[in-house]
Amino acid sequence: MPSINFVLSGLGGQGILFMTKIIAKTALRRGYNIMGAETHGMAQRGGSVISHLRLGDVNSSLVKPGSAHFLLSLEENEAYRNLPFLAKNGHLYSDTALDIFPKDSVKAYLDKMAIQYDALPAGKIALDLGAPVSSNLAMIGFFAAFQEGSFTADDFRETIETISPERFKDINLLVFEKGLSTGTVARE
């Protein structure tokens, strides 16, 4: 199996590590080997959080700039900050609070690199459903709609059901479904 590289970014407290875990556990069931790298300690107090996830038979845990197939960002500025990770023909998924995404100067670069981009108001979706810190689940739902790497919405749904703490399970699934339907519309 060829390797698939993810970079997940956002701010401290947005649940980047939980989002990483959902993708990793889903990939694990699909028979992928997994390597990942996380941010802890003083570095974590800074606001910017980044997580690397590599599916397939690789030796090292960090995604090299220019080699991420997917960049999932829970904050628009963090998406821009981590653009150098994306490979040619990669796919950028970002939260955005604005109607226009991405910025013009970024758009030119993405087009040049044949990088696809799709954005959703993940923070707003989560807030509207009464779960302001669950934008990560909206992002996973949105991503699931694109069926990348042959991962289906059912695969992710199953993982979320398995690993969510009992008291968050229903709300997690609710936010996931809203992200999924938003993604399905965006894809069409």
Place this chain on the structure above:
Amino acid sequence: MKEDFFLGNGAIALGLLEAGCQVLTSYPGTPSSEILPEAVRLIKSEKLDTYVEWSTNEKVALDNAYAAAITGKRSACCMKQVGLNVAADSLMSAAYIGTIGGLVIISCDDPGPHSSQTEQDTRLMARLAKVPVLDPSNPQEAREMVKTAFELSEKYSIPVILRPAIRVCHARQNLTWDKLQANRNPAAFKKDPRRWAATPKFRFLLHKDLNNKLKDISEEFNTLRPYNTHNLKSGMHFPLGIIAGGVPSSVIKDILDDHGRKDIPLLKIGAPYPFPDSLAMTFLQACDKVLVIEETDTLIEYCLRNRDNVLGRFSGHVPSEGELVAQKIEGILQTALDELALPSLNIDSQEDVQTLVNGLDLPVRKPTLCPGCMHRSVFYSIRKSRPKAIFTSDIGCYTLGLNLGSVDTVLDMGASITMASGFYHAYAQDGTEQPIVSTIGDSTFYHSGPAGLLNAVYNDARFVLVILDNMTTAMTGMQPTPSLGIRADGSKGKQIPLERLISGCGIDFIEVIDPYGMKDLRKTIKKAFAYVKDPDGGIAVIIARHPCIIAYRDLAVKNRKEISISDECIACNHCIDRFECPALYHDGEKDKTAINPALCIGCAVCVDVCPKGAIMAE
């Protein structure tokens, strides 16, 4: 058989318990902190009886593990690399005396550094202490190396160091594992004072034994596969080869795979000390030039007997600071290939996109104290009370008091107190009255506060010491402290209140205060300085106690307030610059301060900060 997605530190914990480790001690420090909690999780789920403790510091952790090891039990202690400095006294001596049961010291390095005061290389500490060191390249290998380390330790009666770097500790990998069995090897200490309490005459003999052990282990390391191994083809000669250890060896493998470079052989050295001399010589002889890639210092390069054809740090090819991430290693390799006129790697330049990103004016997100953090109230208050004081501080979240202009020095664990007394005597000698405020966290105080405080009291230094008691070890992930009376496995321990300990150090001025009340805190600081100046006074200690906002979310802010900004705001930015709460920002459109509701936790401490009284709480 179970499969899980293990944190590197979890893989190490798994390796420890698979190897039958009976005693595990640790002091938390990034990137080592999760090893012990991951072990506790497995001990509980597998119903093992491994003894675990959060020790008060790294030296204490090593001494405790060492004693258990010489009863014949398998023992381990874990710490971050700078923690090994604290434990160095034990390490040096334990290397001479040796062990009975396996003793594994896990010292986690932080190339970067991401969360440490130095980038020091534990492998060099192993060299200094003359003990073997293993350097894993990924979590699975770290798990296997723990077992190898115990075997080596018992075979040669020597402590063995495992040195995982941050990209092993905080990497994640899927691992399969089986049921774990308890190791019931009983404690059986055999008295032998000539060894366990050796005098200098016998130390000489022990040193000789140690040197002989190292020769034997070096021989074993020449063939210790798969940790030390190369992919030379016999009889073939190569223009360039690479020697790499630990994390960089896994990065190099991926780079060579990505570029399909089968023309560059790799010697991986995962067991670098005592150095596998003949293995390295074989490799050097088969290559015209050899590039050495290792983190963070120069152990392998230094140990190579002939460096005439070596490209590395000494030749200026490899940077001597910072983490060797993939793109950096790729660049180093490219330079070497160019110099030798060998085929290039075809690296896509990242310059354009980096220029694009740099031009976007993205928000700078420097490390910051959390909204509602008690430390912020303390730092704001001490600066307001005594702006001209020298502020000595310490290691923990509160190092970020830097942002509030209330941290002038951070040297090492406990130095807030020892440097305060040092500053005092340096100024007092000139007859100058220099106010000094020292800040130290609760866990750091237990770690290495009392010795410095005893010294300061005994030698009549004068300063105000503020102990920032947030009732946890926050920076490293909320480990309990001795004041809580909760032990590493969650069981009850004896509570040792800070007040009692400080009083025992000879302090007569101790005031406990909740720093959320900043007006009272400023009054207390004033009182404390009066005591410090009084000829019959001494060192004044203020314990600022309030629960950590992360560890005790609901307890920390019992009555959440709705915070708003009134029209009185003149956008002077005093609150943003001096109080530095992430929830406060300047709204450019209205040209006033505004509150970010997603970040504000409603502690209302900021109300006291605004000179115009424009911050309102309901």
